[in-house]
Amino acid sequence: MTRSTLPIWRRIEFTVLLAALTVGGGIWGFVELLEVARDKTAHSFDTRILLAFRTPGDPSDPIGPGWVEEAMRDLTALGSTAILLFIVVTVLLYLLLDGKRRAALFILLAVAGGQVLSSFLKLGVERPRPDLVSHMAEVYTLSFPSGHAMLSAVTYLTLGSLMAHILQRRTLKIYVLSVAVIATLLVGISRVYLGVHWPTDVLAGWCAGTAWAMLCWLIAHGLQSSRARPLD
Template sequence: MSRIAYSKILRFLEARLTPGGALGLHLTAGVALLLAAVSVFAEIAEDVGEQDTIWHIDHAVSRWFYEHAFEPLTSFMLGLTHLHSTIGVSCMGVALAIWFWRKQAPYWLLALVISLPGGMLMNVLLKHAYQRQRPVFDEPLLTLATYSFPSGHTAGATLFYGLLASYIVVVSSSWRVRLWAMCGAALMVGLVALSRIYLGVHFLSDTLAAIAGSAAWLAVCITSVSSLRRRRAAREDQ
């Protein structure tokens, strides 16, 4: 390899790992997250389609939760899952949009407008593409007629809490606040996913695929909006 080619590669890598710039570290991190999430989703979807190991785990986990359901946990899970329905997540999204508007954060508002409705629509399209039937029990706790894979409630929670945590991580200067934001988002997404499995309307793989797919879409939205903001800022500085 010539010195000129080697120098070009070094400059390219340096630009991709630089925190500033329209195509810097944020783009590299976004693309890395996107590729990782897509790979995880594809692997889960393939295993489900071929009824591989995860297919057997799915049924074992669903059966275990069905046999060990009890009050008041069932009521709590029902309340949690209804709170994160399409209507519930949409209302929380509107509230967050108003917050961004009042905080004069137009780029975060744009990211929210793109990511939440777009991600939920993508989830519906994936459901119809895979057409997986939901778990079946003799006396189900909750019955739904739509398809199972991937979980819409989990997808909505991932999009909403993921975006909210990303905003807090960016604007906060305290590492403790950032850590709490990430842990809180992970906890809420995990609880919503657990509620869907507990109530017998989704398999474990449905929720994992929803998290992976939504994380991929969120990475695209946040990275794109961030690149747009940086490009405009660079033009204004010229």
């Protein structure tokens, strides 16, 4: 029996199926969290977690010593526009110097498209920032979804998944993806710790950003499987 005559569920690669399920799960999760964000009263899930990061009885004092608060400010900067732009430009220049112009173009379009999507989604829900605790960082926009969480997921996970697609060694693939996931998680956690986002804002950002990153990976995989091999 040739591959073309196999049942469709046997022809689909496990990684492709997993990526497709991740896209669907991310979209579903975002839609569910969207309903929570539209509620005028804070969800108990949000308030419990937000207060868990503060000293009992003093919502203005984050838990842990002073250096933890400073570390969280440093970590949250990993999701700032300036840092993400620097990382993307650095990767693009590396790919261009390595002769991978098509890969550079694809990554540019993928990350830029994700940032446009993030801006569009943020305009859809006018959810105010948490007023339950004091803010440990300056904020200027609406709360849902977390721009830092989504843009870090879009950037780190898109770069990580596409770079892993290019790399040959399995250990390097795992390393790159692990760094991307850890960076995304740390940025989101820092936003809740600093009191500038409800936890559901961050979860929504992760859902949307992960769905976008996996969608880009699926597109890259489909193109790479063709004879054109555009990521070389």
